[in-house]
Amino acid sequence: MTTPSNSDRETVAIIGAGSIGIAFAVLFAKAGFEVRVFDPVADARRRGSVDARDRLRLLADHQLLGEAPSTIATRISFPHSVEAAVRGADLVQECAPENVELKTEIFSEVARFAQSHTVLASSSSAIVPSRMAENLDHATASRLVVGHPGNPPYLLPVIEVVPSPRTDVVTTERAEQIYRRAGLRPVVVRREVEGFVFNRLQGALLREAYCLLRDGVASVDDIDEVVRSGLGPRWSIIGPFETVDLNTRGGIESHATKMGPAYARMGAERGQNDPWTPDLVERATAERRALLILENWEERVHWRDEQLIRLLAARNVVDAAR
DSSP states (O other): OOOTTTTTOOOEEEEESSSSHHHHHHHHHHHTTTEEOOOHHHHHHHHHHHHHHHHHHHHHHOOOOOSSSHHHHTTTTTSSSSHHHHOOOOOEEEEOOOHHHHHHHHHHHHHHHSSSEEEEEESSSSSOOOHHTTTOOOHHHHTEEEEESSTTTTTOOEEEEEETTSOOOHHHHHHHHHHHHHEEEEOOOOSOOTTHHHHHHHHHHHHHHHHHHTSSSHHHHHHHHHIIIIIIHHHTSSOOOHHHHHSSSHHHHHHHHHHHHHHHHHHHTTTTTOOOOOHHHHHHHHHOOOOOGGEEEEEEHHHHHHHHHHHHHHHHHHHHHH
């Protein structure tokens, strides 16, 4: 693997040396970026340096690096000021605690030293960017997005890019490009909602899990087992829409006809009134058919099964090594 020279290398500043900040540092450094991590707490910077090297060694142990971990680690530095971290950076990734006032304060300071084209991204898990932008000037707000990763981002490649109504389109596009160059798979969230897509999906499952536990339907471990050995492996290959599209001959439209009423009753049991209306099913069907024509349905089912077989075989190898 070849990496850019220092003069050609893109630079990322990370504000916050906690677990997410260091995970981002590992991600960007192994992709060839120069990474500067600032944290106001000296002990956090020292701990962050150790943690980054440990994670790189772990990746190397599993042959997941194209370079020696020590080489990659040289691309991560821990300056003692926001200014030193941010000057010349192409992206600033804020990884502070989930507090809107703190995040706004950080971006106000970052904006004093960042280049005019620098993307300002928050790792917020639920706070919409317009809340952080409320008390920021227009120039700063126009460069602000949420860049919410899966945790940890050096292992889970999805990242949600969430613009506010004040975000410049060029900023969103630039954020996508930088994240792609780091090996991530950005998903642009088209409308601000608390929790975005990741945590709303995760939250829906977690809420039902708590209800099933409360109602005496299953134990904590049994509920986890259904996800570990059933939903989880399948979802690691395909998402919920493709799952039901492939589960029923005739695709997602056939599934909605057969199972929609049962899912509506289950939702109503929890106080939800979100039926799969004909127009909504039609929209989902049109988007799925644009991705997979029904003539290729059996071929895709075969592909799904083959991926699950490969996953099962890999798990068996791991289990045998324990």
